[in-house]
């Protein structure tokens with residue numbers, strides 16, 4: 001059997017105001033898989049993603065990354081293994097220059113200056129923006145910012161790459177550029193998206209969430225043929 005790199009075990013979570021966001025979610029993702037998480041607004045997709053590296057915690061149940069529990073004592077280790085790319089790059093980029101944003105993770109990991117420079121160079125190259133080191137992170141187009149946000153996570157060489165709505169607000173050329181870029185990355189991917197084109201192109205496995213629970217989990221090609229399921233999951237108009 002292949003190793004589960006991500007395991008959610010019976011995860012239940014309510015926000016501090018009492019709103020239930022996840023209810024008994026169990027999901028195992030194997031190394032190298034690309035899995036889409038879809039579902040209507042408010043289904044719990046982002047909440048699930050934020051449990052991957054302990055951005056939110058306090059849930060009942062367990063989350064493990066390569067067998068290591070996502071708990072406070074392990075967060076440094078976990079955050080080097082799981083890179084989460086937020087929907088809005090402005091939530092991720094906070095340094096004056098692109099170099100510093102992309103170097104932030106590797107510096108935090110305690111890597112040498114030479115290694116940090118190498119990783120920044122490689123990550124910017126990977127996202128197709130090799131000469132952006134000195135640019136201001138806040139004076140870029142949205143598509144460029146999304147790429148830099150991705151580079152800021154790739155620079156940590158994560159085992160798992162989790163992306164929240166990577167194609168939102170991108171024009172078709174930028175979107176397909178991003179899809180091809182993501183396809184070329186040899187890493188386990190979890191992609192939260194409403195974008196059926198992106199899901200079909202990138203993720204052979206599709207999980208549909210509904211009101212905090214898993215409604216469906218299977219081959220994307222099969223689920224896409226099941227109109228009733230797509231409608232039930234809020235992915236197609238009734």
Ligand SMILES: Nc1ncnc2c1ncn2[C@@H]1O[C@H](COP(=O)(O)OP(=O)(O)OP(=O)(O)O)[C@@H](O)[C@H]1O
Nearest residue numbers: 015017019020021040041042043044045046047048
């Ligand atoms: N900070 C918060 N405090 C209270 N409730 C929250 C908070 N964030 C989200 N929720 C609620 O938790 C539930 C799940 O939200 P979540 O953002 O995970 O959904 P989602 O599937 O990612 O939605 P979308 O497609 O709109 O991004 C929703 O009912 C939402 O209103």
